Amino acid sequence: MVQSKSPKWQLRWRCGRWWWKVFKLLLKIPLVIGLLLSVVVLYRAFTASTPASTLDILNNAQTAGVDDGLKMERAHRLAGALRISTISYEPGKQETGELLKLHRYLEKEFPAVHNCSFVKREIINVYSLLYTVTGTSPDKLPYMLASHLDVVPADPEHWEVDPFSGKIVNNTYIYGRGTIDDKGGVLGILEALEYLIKKGERPQRSFFIAFGHDEEVSGKQGAQEIARVLLKRGVDRLDFVLDEGYTVTRYIFPGTRKHVALVGVSEKGYLTLELSVNGSPGHSSFPPWESAIGILSEAITKLEKNKLPSMFGTGPERSTFEYLAPHVGFLHRLLYSNMWLFSGFMARIMEKEALSNAYVRTTSAITVFHGGIKENVVPAHAKATINHRVHPSQTISEVIEFDKRTIDDPRVEIKVKASKEAHTVSPYGPDDVQFNLIARSIYQTFDDVVVIPGVLIANTDTRWYLGLSSHLYRFFPTVIYPQDTNRYHGIDERISIDNYQQAVSFYYRVMKNADLIIGHVASTTAHQQREL
Numbered sequence: 001m002v003q004s005k006s007p008k009w010q011l012r013w014r015c016g017r018w019w020w021k022v023f024k025l026l027l028k029i030p031l032v033i034g035l036l037l038s039v040v041v042l043y044r045a046f047t048a049s050t051p052a053s054t055l056d057i058l059n060n061a062q063t064a065g066v067d068d069g070l071k072m073e074r075a076h077r078l079a080g081a082l083r084i085s086t087i088s089y090e091p092g093k094q095e096t097g098e099l100l101k102l103h104r105y106l107e108k109e110f111p112a113v114h115n116c117s118f119v120k121r122e123i124i125n126v127y128s129l130l131y132t133v134t135g136t137s138p139d140k141l142p143y144m145l146a147s148h149l150d151v152v153p154a155d156p157e158h159w160e161v162d163p164f165s166g167k168i169v170n171n172t173y174i175y176g177r178g179t180i181d182d183k184g185g186v187l188g189i190l191e192a193l194e195y196l197i198k199k200g201e202r203p204q205r206s207f208f209i210a211f212g213h214d215e216e217v218s219g220k221q222g223a224q225e226i227a228r229v230l231l232k233r234g235v236d237r238l239d240f241v242l243d244e245g246y247t248v249t250r251y252i253f254p255g256t257r258k259h260v261a262l263v264g265v266s267e268k269g270y271l272t273l274e275l276s277v278n279g280s281p282g283h284s285s286f287p288p289w290e291s292a293i294g295i296l297s298e299a300i301t302k303l304e305k306n307k308l309p310s311m312f313g314t315g316p317e318r319s320t321f322e323y324l325a326p327h328v329g330f331l332h333r334l335l336y337s338n339m340w341l342f343s344g345f346m347a348r349i350m351e352k353e354a355l356s357n358a359y360v361r362t363t364s365a366i367t368v369f370h371g372g373i374k375e376n377v378v379p380a381h382a383k384a385t386i387n388h389r390v391h392p393s394q395t396i397s398e399v400i401e402f403d404k405r406t407i408d409d410p411r412v413e414i415k416v417k418a419s420k421e422a423h424t425v426s427p428y429g430p431d432d433v434q435f436n437l438i439a440r441s442i443y444q445t446f447d448d449v450v451v452i453p454g455v456l457i458a459n460t461d462t463r464w465y466l467g468l469s470s471h472l473y474r475f476f477p478t479v480i481y482p483q484d485t486n487r488y489h490g491i492d493e494r495i496s497i498d499n500y501q502q503a504v505s506f507y508y509r510v511m512k513n514a515d516l517i518i519g520h521v522a523s524t525t526a527h528q529q530r531e532l
């Protein structure tokens, strides 16, 4: 016999079912969200594509590089320049005699450039060089190719060959301080122009070649002066500037075996701080509880241990990975094309390596420490230098505030020695003529390559040219493998003869392709034309 439920019980049953339904529905929400997220993540991964140039004139261009016949001759010419030790030690302390020797060497080795009716060479501020190549259409905006003449010092101790001997090893590599930073750029650009002139060609577009002489110690005397001279002449608009920077890389980005050409469309900011402590000096036999060195050491240990927060995914580095996504395996593609979701996870992996960590955040490097004069004297002062490279999503003052908060000790005085905010981001994307001119020249020069935009983690002379153009790109056309990254400012700096030949071809192609896009280029002012 079925017992009928009382109305009170039925009401409770119905209410109970109602709550149970809501409860079950709530349980499903995370599942639905998870499902939706997976759909979006997969959709983005499957539809990821590297924005291709919309400029058919560039897409269809088959610009040839330079002839292979002179490859060895070119390698020897670069080697000769590497024997001239144009070292910058610190601002105002440079091997100036060597810089003048390099001027003479370039003049002798590139006769066509230096005796050409449409090329003018000028010496700026005694040691820098500015070449003006006047094209047949000076009414079009000129552009600038830049490099620098100086190099950082090199301790020969661990080198395979003397860093200033300019040796060619196994007929394969040119060794020497400055091969990739940045005499390869100086000689590479001049080789391209020499080749062009010797072929009896003359560019349509006018362009400048700027070689600063103190990039390694700020660029204040070189590139800054070059920019000043141009501005004084009314040259206040350049179509684009191409300076040293990233390169083509291989096996550096996880997930692909392809060559990846990173073009620097921005540059991290630069901040150097001097920390100092004035303590109690005295006899080391009855030392104070805390010494100036001890207080300062604690402060810099705090800075080294407390990294600035990850900013990964908030700046142009997002495009770096989105451009790369279609060229990596499926798992990496899921991550690279969905940085809106995975940037935190990617940052945690990338921060484990020094090179990729620099891509994730503002970095802090303790570079100088001074304190003490004698073993039994407690010193009155201690001083340290900290060098930050500032992520584009942070400002200099935010970094200083972070340091102050982290040190949290009023006895540590903080002084700004040098600072420059991260550079504005230069345009890139399918419709940007200037970015695609450089990209196309890379595609024509390197095999199986993908061109992607990036933020340069180091700094270049482009900071002085920011006022001259809105399109500044930082790229040096060679191939770098993971084991090569330490050659910058490190030991056994080298470039292969083949890569150097590619560098020359790349610069030549930039000069030729720049003429192809002449219809897309804005006109100069009448004033600017007069000065060209």
Ligand SMILES: CCCCCCCC/C=C\CCCCCCCC(=O)N[C@@H](CC(C)C)C(=O)O
Residues within 6 Å of the ligand: 181, 215, 216, 217, 218, 244, 245, 246, 247, 249, 252, 262, 355, 356, 359, 458, 459, 460, 480, 485, 488
């Ligand atoms: C996920 C990240 C991938 C990064 C791949 C990197 C591959 C290439 C490696 C290094 C490129 C270094 C670029 C070198 C330019 C160096 C210029 C320089 O040394 N500048 C000085 C200027 C300073 C104002 C004195 C500097 O210290 O930055």
Ligand SMILES: [Zn+2]
Residues within 6 Å of the ligand: 148, 181, 182, 215, 244
């Ligand atoms: Zn450099």
Ligand SMILES: [Zn+2]
Residues within 6 Å of the ligand: 152, 181, 216, 489
């Ligand atoms: Zn350098």
